[in-house]
Amino acid sequence: MESKLRELLSDAELLGFYEQMVLSREFEESCAEQYTKGHITGFLHLYSGQEAVAVGTTAGLQKEDYILSAYRDHAQAIVRGADPNRVMAELFGKATGICKGKGGSMHLFDPKLNFMGGYAIVAGQFPIAVGLAFAAKLKQEERIVTCFFGDGSMNQGNFHEALNWSRVWDLPVLYICENNFYGIGTVVQRASALPALHRRTCGYDIPSEKVDGMDVIAVYEAVKRAAAWIRERQRPYFIEAVTYRFRGHSMADPATYRSSAEQEIWRSRDPIPNFAKRLIDEGITDQAALDEIDARCTARVEEAVRFAEESPWPEDSAVWEDIYV
């Protein structure tokens, strides 16, 4: 049988997608456990359910491209290549954390990976993405700046300002809207005049499309196409990835505003088992091999937890560091 997936990507790449999604899920579910145990405190926003967006998008980009995100940022950092040990240590607030245990869950940065930050302020990342893209263009360095954000953030002024500027100046920005239908408890229809979010870019003459954010291949294909388009024309592009978060907004949110029927429908669209099935159906792998990947990811996350647990706390004097040079 002719394999559709094999026409697009190598087996190793396809299994890599699977592994990254599983690693992200395992990481997030482990975070939930560590939060319950009190090892992680504060506000913890988990990505479970949305993995296909981070994995598909990151795979469609180049290493030189910049990535910015919001506060639901663990998976995006890890998929980009951040060390899960150091991300977990950051969530624990340990000195070995990716930001020395001072920033926490919502503010992951890793310049070596061109990962320009999680941002706890909703929509804070938009104009920063524009500035990065402007600088890249000025220095004639071929880079796309990819900006992840949620449906809710599109109602902030920053969003509109960024869209306008990036088109006025024709900058290589790729906007990735993760439409999971909710900003905390507010459903998109009650917050956006136009619930078809990708259509909101027409006022800025920025082309856009909607993609199934529960399908890692669909996301990857869309991003790859968009990235090529942006590189060629040096202009912004917008993708709305329709997805769903399986957990509450944060660990503090019981998410009573979503019916169990609605949640069940989306659970049945879980990007991981559906992709697994496709891999098996198309003869790329078998269940035993996938089980092995699952086990590897579980072990990887266990190692991250162990690393975080065993890492030292920051010294009190660290409070004074990294404010001015």
Add this chain to the structure above:
Amino acid sequence: MPHLNMVQAINQALAQEMERDDRVVLLGEDIGKDGGVFRVTEGLWERFGAERVIDTPLSESGIVGTAIGMAAYGLRPVPEIQFLGFAYAALDQIFTHAARIRNRSRGRYSCPMVIRTPYGGGIKAPELHEESSEALFCHMPGIKVVVPSGPYHAKGLLLQALRDPDPVLFLEPTRLYRMIREEVPEGEYTIPLGKARVVREGKQVTVVSWGSMLERVLKAVGPEAEVIDLMTLSPFDAETVLASVRKTGRAVVVQEAPKTGGFGAEIVATIAEEAILYLRGPVLRVAAPDVTMPLPKLIDAYLPTMDHISNAVQEVLRY
């Protein structure tokens, strides 16, 4: 009398005022159907309907700006900002319009609204979720800044703020939301704005504080200290502070915000201007260092502790 925590006391004040005055409307992110991120507005959407407990899109500037329009028209809007750190996205509307409508229209329009927001540290969240930037707002003429230190005062001050003809920033210390329970009368009562209270009388040193630090001050100091809860930071009650300092001859100001340019500096300056001849020694500030609020592990090295407070008191008592 029922024992309430601060969340319940604020909820009760909002409900009572909405009952009494149909011009009062609430607006903010997730405050309606969801009851608010800290559940302060729980039950109000069901009781007063979606037209008076308004879920807004995610846009702080929009929330405050819209509230200004509503207020100028004659409503009494109560915008909620989910955390004080998110109010920075609304500073433009707060500073450039809310604070100035009365003056700019030469008294012909006013802007009666209460911006409610949780603020302050010690809730194990980083950075913008623990900001204590009250001084920024105190610097801006035209907006009052009120900070309760417990459930009883939260209710009385909020009811008064809701009846005030001018914009009020009502800062709710997040750390205290569910920490303190106290007797809160069921009926209406108001506590005047612009008045401090002497919480505990003492003869040797005046300790001035507000919000969540007050609870630490009361635990940290002995009977030698006269403790003052400012309650309103802008305009602040200099008379009560000065009268106390003239009596004790010593003063310590305790704030949870970073030291430089904090509101404590204003109090110290006022004491220097008005009561310096009564002083026996330096006036000390206990404050957080001038750095960004860190993650929980470093919070004890950041927030003023009881030790910091009692050390400062002992230090000024040497004079």
